[in-house]
Amino acid sequence: xxxxxxxxxxxxxxxxxxxxxxxxxxxxxxxxxxxxxxxxxxxxxxxxxxxxxxxxxxxxxxxxxxxxxxxxxxxxxxxxxxxxxxxxxxxxxxxxxxxxxxxxxxxxxxxxxxxxxxxxxxxxxxxxxxxxxxxxxxxxxxxxxxxxxxxxxxxxxxxxxxxxxxxxxxxxxxxxxxxxxxxxxxxxxxxxxxxxxxxxxxxxxxxxxxxxxxxxxxxxxxxxxxxxxxxxxxxxxxxxxxxxx
Numbered sequence: 492x493x494x495x496x497x498x499x500x501x502x503x504x505x506x507x508x509x510x511x512x513x514x515x516x517x518x519x520x521x522x523x524x525x526x527x528x529x530x531x532x533x534x535x536x537x538x539x540x541x542x543x544x545x546x547x548x549x550x551x552x553x554x555x556x557x558x559x560x561x562x563x564x565x566x567x568x569x570x571x572x573x574x575x576x577x578x579x580x581x582x583x584x585x586x587x588x589x590x591x592x593x594x595x596x597x598x599x600x601x602x603x604x605x606x607x608x609x610x611x612x613x614x615x616x617x618x619x620x621x622x623x624x625x626x627x628x629x630x631x632x633x634x635x636x637x638x639x640x641x642x643x644x645x646x647x648x649x650x651x652x653x654x655x656x657x658x659x660x661x662x663x664x665x666x667x668x669x670x671x672x673x674x675x676x677x678x679x680x681x682x683x684x685x686x687x688x689x690x691x692x693x694x695x696x697x698x699x700x701x702x703x704x705x706x707x708x709x710x711x712x713x714x715x716x717x718x719x720x721x722x723x724x725x726x727x728x729x730x731x732x733x734x735x736x
Contacts, residue, residue, distance in 0.1 A: 493568035495525050495582075495589045498641070499622025501629060503565060510564045516541055519629055520557040524573070524582035525589045526637060531579035540633040554580075590620045591641065598648050607655040614652035621645060646676075653685050662692030673702075677709060680718065684725035691729050699729055 494504040501518040503510045512518045523540035524532055532540070538550045547553050558580065562573050571584040586592040594617050601613035625641045626634045649672070656665050669686040676682055683706040690699040703718075703726050710716050718726070 493565070493571050493584070493588055495521065495528075495571075495584070496622065497522055497525055497589065497591045498594060498620050498625050500627040503568075505565070505568045512564060513560060514557075515629055516553070517557045517560060519631060519634065520554065521561055521582075522626055522629065522634065524580060526591065528582050528584055528586055528589050528592060531576060531581045533579050537580055540631065543632045591625070593617075594620045594648075595644070598644070601648075601651070607658050610655040611652055611659070611661075614648055614655070617648055618645070618652065650681055650685070653689075657685065657688055657692065660692065662689040665689050666693065678714070680706065680710075680722045684721040687722075687725045687729060691732075696729060703729075 492506055494502075496502040496504065501512060501522050503512060503521070512521060519541040520537070523537050534551070534554075537554065538546050541554075542550065558573055558575070565571055565573065571582070571588060574581045574583055587596060597613055597617040597620075601610045601617065604610050604613065625638045653665050653669065656662075666686070666689045669682060669689055673679065673682045673686055683702055687699040687702050690696070690702065703722065706722060707718050710718060
């Protein structure tokens with residue numbers, strides 16, 4: 492059994508053993524191919540993904556060396572291969588071997604289910620795949636761009652997981668996490684709205700109104716805007732529904 496992990500430090504795990512992937516550039520090569528598992532990555536594309544605009548004098552030779560060592564490290568991993576074709580390289584593997592793609596598959600399953608309890612379980616499974624910041628310790632322009640997109644997808648999965656938990660009335664379960672996330676993302680109105688609803692559902696409506704006032708003040712002071720749809724809807728719900736509703 493093999494896992495290629497990108498949602499944290501870039502790692503390869505074969506039969507439960509983490510294989511050392513060596514130099515940072517070598518890990519960049521694996522990441523550059525694993526993000527597009529089962530799709531060809533052109534030679535120039537891969538060079539850009541690994542070195543950006545500052546490739547070494549002989550990038551082709553460097554890539555050969557990295558790929559040779561990666562093939563040796565992945566030896567014995569059934570169903571996984573590093574392939575070189577005319578003008579491209581490719582990692583072939585079942586998509587769920589790569590944690591990034593497994594995350595996306597599980598999130599899609601969560602979106603499709605009509606059962607909120609099951610949706611929460613699936614989102615928990617997907618979010619548990621994250622071990623930190625994607626591609627931890629690696630820094631190229633391409634990886635930075637991919638990392639930003641992945642963080643947005645993670646954030647969206649967290650939001651949808653919280654929405655499902657709130658519909659189930661599991662307000663006390665999400666409050667602490669929402670407090671931490673609103674501190675990390677102070678301008679995110681969706682998070683503030685969810686925190687308001689969770690507090691209200693626990694009978695802490697006065698605190699919920701305090702969150703609303705603070706968010707409106709921050710938006711006016713820092714951005715010169717008023718509350719958006721999510722914040723207005725949460726405020727209206729606080730006014731319309733009984734405590735705990």
